[in-house]
Amino acid sequence: MLLGSIFAILFYLATVIFLVGLGERILRYSRTPAPLVIPTTPAPTTRTGVCARIFREVVFFESLFKGSKWSWLFGWLFHFGMLVALMRHLRYFTEPVWSWVILIQWAGVYAGIAMFLGLAGLWLRRLMVDRIRYISAPSDHLMLALLLAIAGSGLAMKYGQHTDIVSVKAFALGLVRFDWQPLPSDGLLILHLSFVLVLMLIFPFSKLLHAPGVFFSPTRNMRDTPREHRHVAPWANDPPRSSSE
């Protein structure tokens, strides 16, 4: 029970930091002025068009596809593998398990493998393409290492050293229902959960913020209407008076 309590406290702490940190960032992004009309053309001229563009960007990674096919392939494999793998994990947090979560259980395993391969490809690209390696900061490598460790430890539990998933589910339910339960002391499980804790803690302070950030990107979310409408940033309506007055 000691192990379960330690991880419960850590998960609550990580959740608070993740949610508050992410909220603070999103608030800041929403308040950051976009003084110029700078959509990357050709750009839509209507709101509906902008919504469609952002949808394509978020779901299909459209501009990445146009920019770099290899990055797109590995990036898309990783992101959608992770999405389906995360949805598969809902079985630990729902009781009874939602029917659509039961239906995707088999797909989640392949999604985990896709996630691992995508990450491996992205890291190889960073290591082997000279100009990408040149501009890579330590955090770029560490972020890939962390996500690989999460996917790798998860797959290792699936295919190698199993854990007691019934107890793991009791622990997860205990977290969301405020009724703490013990956690099985299996090495891979402890590693897997610890890496996830680290991910939650650094998410609001890292490059992973591109997830909310893409929605606030002026080159994607603006309409191409500089001739139809004069674009005035909110703060420009009320210019500060010069100090000489």
Place this chain on the structure above:
Amino acid sequence: MINLDRNSIAGLIALFLTLLSSTGTAVADVVTPEVPMGRGAQCVEPIEIMRRDHFEFIKHQRDQTVYHGIRGTRHSLAGCIDCHASKGTDGEFLPINAEGQFCQTCHTYAAVKIDCFTCHATVPD
């Protein structure tokens, strides 16, 4: 970086402590699967190992039997069913993969599909 003033740090700590203190007051109790007791003194392997690896044992036994023709009985699925199938009120054995029975209880809880019984019998011989 985020600029946190004293108030927001206090707020964060308060939020965290609220989460911690609400632990005693469960919004709903955690349910864990309750399986029918088996017959016999003990399982073929320790319980902690069976909970993690029972499928590996059964699958290994299958490979031994089907590919190599070795008919051991230690980890046979029929053995599982002999001890763990329960009888209904009419005195007949209930299928072990029926809702609430030995296999199905945990498999439903963890959303894991069982493939065994598309071929194998669900009650003892």
